[in-house]
Amino acid sequence: MKVRADCAPCLLRRALFQARLAGNGTESAAMAAALKAYAAGFSPDACSAELATEAHSAAYAEMGVADPYRAMKEEADRVAARYVPAAADFIDSSDDRFAAAVRVSIIGNIMDFGSGIAIDSPDRFGEMFQSLLDQGVGSDQTPELEKAVKASGTVLYAFDNCGEDEFDRLLMREMRSDGKRVVGIVRGAPILNDVTREDALRIGLDRDMDGILDTGGFCIGFSERLMPPELRKEMASAGVMIAKGMANYESLSEMDLPLPVAHLLRAKCIPVASSLDVPVGTNVVRMAHLRAPHL
Structure with a gap:
């Protein structure tokens, strides 16, 4: 499925949610990383899942927690x-x-x-x-x-x-x-x-x-x-x-x-x-x- 404009706020809500689950004060860093990765790859031709993977990968790296869930x-x-x-x-x-x-x-x-x-x-x-x-x-x-x-x-x-x-x-x-x-x-x-x-x-x-x-x-x-x-x-x-x-x-x-x-x-x-x-x-x-x- 191709990414839609509606996908962006959903992704960012989840990035913030999981950073809070991590509980180590990395919310701002994780959100910044997710935003940067998502913006870099966002285009009408991008696959929503692939783009979300890149954004979450960047956020997880900042959180430093392998499995916050x-x-x-x-x-x-x-x-x-x-x-x-x-x-x-x-x-x-x-x-x-x-x-x-x-x-x-x-x-x-x-x-x-x-x-x-x-x-x-x-x-x-x-x-x-x-x-x-x-x-x-x-x-x-x-x-x-x-x-x-x-x-x-x-x-x-x-x-x-x-x-x-x-x-x-x-x-x-x-x-x-x-x-x-x-x-x-x-x-x-x-x-x-x-x-x-x-x-x-x-x-x-x-x-x-x-x-x-x-x-x-x-x-x-x-x-x-x-x-x-x-x-x-x-x-x-x-x-x-x-x-x-x-x-x-x-x-x-x-x-x-x-x-x-x-x-x-x-x-x-x-x-x-x-x-x-x-x-x-x-x-x-x-x-x-x-x-x-x-x-």
């Missing part, structure tokens, strides 16, 4: 875990288990801290759980996704936020119970409140996967420059990738990929909602078609 990520997983039994009951009582599991996986995408477009504390999730579940999927290509999954031997699953991952495991279990090999993809380094390998292992997420890979380094979503050979190999042979959240959408939508991608997300901001042609606040399942034979 660590405590918040752990709390998000604890809060989300309380609602997993209710989410599992919702799937068990549904006439369409796959569609119900997809719906459950999307509701955790509200755990997007510090942007000003979602929630800023894991504690707020409980207030919204049932209403998010009741909302359903507003732009829904779940039947197309299910068809792609059924035709696949291997499904790649790209995670987004901590907390959200507790609901992702329910969808992965559904696919594995149908004989699918599911390989998870986490961030290659701590960035925002996204799932890293350490986060996945901490909550035992690896037990619900057949393998785990990472994006290769510090990046918002995916970076072609950083992508490890093992990930490229899996992309070339898998049947479909499920990509959670806006960061994965913003980055992957700019790439030519060797497999179809299903974007599961909540359109929490005007630029993403506009790109997907849905109202802000819509839960989305959107299939991106195969565009290239190589990566």
Whole structure:
């Protein structure tokens, strides 16, 4: 996705939020670094995810803290875990288990801290759980996704936020119970409140996967420059990738990929909602078609 003017204040709110999480008095330095990097790369042709990566990289360097969201990520997983039994009951009582599991996986995408477009504390999730579940999927290509999954031997699953991952495991279990090999993809380094390998292992997420890979380094979503050979190999042979959240959408939508991608997300901001042609606040399942034979 190309950067929009609306992306700038969102990025800067988050840069300030995480500098305050660091708690070491680096707010001004981190903001100055983020502003400089963002201004240097801002143009209508820039990818929003790549530009955000540059700005956050500069801000993190000034903060001197590798994972300012660590405590918040752990709390998000604890809060989300309380609602997993209710989410599992919702799937068990549904006439369409796959569609119900997809719906459950999307509701955790509200755990997007510090942007000003979602929630800023894991504690707020409980207030919204049932209403998010009741909302359903507003732009829904779940039947197309299910068809792609059924035709696949291997499904790649790209995670987004901590907390959200507790609901992702329910969808992965559904696919594995149908004989699918599911390989998870986490961030290659701590960035925002996204799932890293350490986060996945901490909550035992690896037990619900057949393998785990990472994006290769510090990046918002995916970076072609950083992508490890093992990930490229899996992309070339898998049947479909499920990509959670806006960061994965913003980055992957700019790439030519060797497999179809299903974007599961909540359109929490005007630029993403506009790109997907849905109202802000819509839960989305959107299939991106195969565009290239190589990566």
